[in-house]
Amino acid sequence: MNFQLTEEQQMIQKTVRDFAKQVVAPTAAERDHEERFDREIFEKMAELGLTGLPWSEKYGGADSGYVSYVLAIEELSRVCASTGVTLSAHLSLASWPIHHFGNEEQKQKYLKPLAEGKYLGAFALTEAGAGSDVASMKTTAKEDGDDYILNGSKIFITNGGEADVYIAFAKTASDENHKSISAFIVESGYEGFHAGKKEEKLGVRSSPTTEVMFENCRVPKENRLGNSGEGFKIAMKTLDGGRNGIAAQAVGIAQGALDAAVDYAKERKQFGKPIAHHQGISFKLADMAAKIEAARLLTYQAAWLEEHGEPYGHASALSKLYAGDAAMDVTTEAVQVFGGYGYTREYPVERYMRDAKITQIYEGTNEIQKIVISKGLLSGK
Ligand code: CAA
Numbered sequence: 356m357n358f359q360l361t362e363e364q365q366m367i368q369k370t371v372r373d374f375a376k377q378v379v380a381p382t383a384a385e386r387d388h389e390e391r392f393d394r395e396i397f398e399k400m401a402e403l404g405l406t407g408l409p410w411s412e413k414y415g416g417a418d419s420g421y422v423s424y425v426l427a428i429e430e431l432s433r434v435c436a437s438t439g440v441t442l443s444a445h446l447s448l449a450s451w452p453i454h455h456f457g458n459e460e461q462k463q464k465y466l467k468p469l470a471e472g473k474y475l476g477a478f479a480l481t482e483a484g485a486g487s488d489v490a491s492m493k494t495t496a497k498e499d500g501d502d503y504i505l506n507g508s509k510i511f512i513t514n515g516g517e518a519d520v521y522i523a524f525a526k527t528a529s530d531e532n533h534k535s536i537s538a539f540i541v542e543s544g545y546e547g548f549h550a551g552k553k554e555e556k557l558g559v560r561s562s563p564t565t566e567v568m569f570e571n572c573r574v575p576k577e578n579r580l581g582n583s584g585e586g587f588k589i590a591m592k593t594l595d596g597g598r599n600g601i602a603a604q605a606v607g608i609a610q611g612a613l614d615a616a617v618d619y620a621k622e623r624k625q626f627g628k629p630i631a632h633h634q635g636i637s638f639k640l641a642d643m644a645a646k647i648e649a650a651r652l653l654t655y656q657a658a659w660l661e662e663h664g665e666p667y668g669h670a671s672a673l674s675k676l677y678a679g680d681a682a683m684d685v686t687t688e689a690v691q692v693f694g695g696y697g698y699t700r701e702y703p704v705e706r707y708m709r710d711a712k713i714t715q716i717y718e719g720t721n722e723i724q725k726i727v728i729s730k731g732l733l734s735g736k
Contacts, residue, residue: 523538
């Protein structure tokens with residue numbers, strides 16, 4: 356067992372940490388307040404090679420693997436969870452399924468520009484009536500000559516309205532079960548594609564979340580991803596890895612909150628000494644650190660398993676479940692360490708606490724992770 360990051364992984368971690376501090380952090384609070392997405396930050400991430408981090412050079416990537424990917428998401432989220440999820444959705448939800456299920460032509464046409472940051476990607480699965488219950492989706496895709504015609508609408512789409520390419524799921528047959536779902540690569544410029552209402556959210560406010568609509572949207576047959584009827588499995592396999600990206604985001608948020616709490620506890624004096632010297636506070640900091648480290652190890656382990664071609668769905672569900680809960684606990688305690696000041700926008704911990712909440716919800720609520728984990732346990736896998 357080796358817990359040491361490789362030289363390359365350490366280098367990527369340091370590069371992203373510096374980038375996060377210098378480029379992302381200075382505007383994080385302001386972008387959160389204004390609910391403003393900054394495409395320039397995405398373009399700068401592309402210049403650093405982050406937008407194609409795990410993919411091979413053949414597809415415009417940096418060939419750096421999944422451990423480097425989670426390190427990058429963690430470092431970005433440590434200063435700005437919105438930037439973390441922008442990259443996580445782009446890489447693990449939009450690019451990953453093309454990398455794994457796309458044919459060579461689709462990889463050249465879409466994966467490469469996604470990796471190079473010329474395109475921003477998104478994943479359009481959830482519908483108003485089909486959240487946790489994916490198979491109950493209503494969006495349809497009907498064959499018409501060389502095309503499919505998509506009709507329906509999706510909600511809560513991360514990078515919605517800003518993305519150039521969407522991995523969209525629709526029913527290609529009328530049966531109610533999951534076997535009727537297929538996956539498509541949809542360009543934002545296709546006729547009949549519209550981005551709708553932008554959500555006003557509690558957290559990750561500079562990451563746009565919108566509705567997307569398909570109104571007789573014509574998608575060429577060559578843009579179907581995988582086989583007809585394979586969409587549900589594509590979505591599930593995509594989420595297996597995506598969930599670990601959210602775990603990494605949660606670890607980053609929690610670490611950012613702990614960093615702030617430690618600094619503040621050393622500086623703030625009450626009863627004649629820094630509050631860090633009161634056990635009520637120092638024990639909180641210790642508990643926070645323990646939770647973060649456990650979440651981090653689960654997250655790195657799941658990434659390592661994926662990188663080494665081992666099954667990782669169970670490990671990702673564990674990491675997302677634990678890290679999401681840890682982020683919520685740690686950020687709530689960070690606000691407590693700051694007392695009244697923590698409740699104001701003068702300090703970043705209230706933002707971390709608002710951002711942490713979504714990590715328990717998106718890419719499968721933590722209750723869904725428990726279904727995935729317990730199904731695995733009970734089936735003996
Ligand atoms: N990999 C491969 N196949 C899988 C799989 C996986 N991880 N999970 C399930 N399957 C297969 C099953 O083996 C089964 O196959 P067969 O029919 O051949 O036997 C089939 O899929 C159906 O499986 P289930 O009966 O378990 O399916 P279900 O309908 O009961 O659903 C679920 C299972 C775990 C609840 C699933 O629906 C689920 O994960 N729901 C949560 C959805 C979710 O995570 N949404 C997030 C939206 S994206 C988002 O949030 C993005 C964002 O913007 C940041």
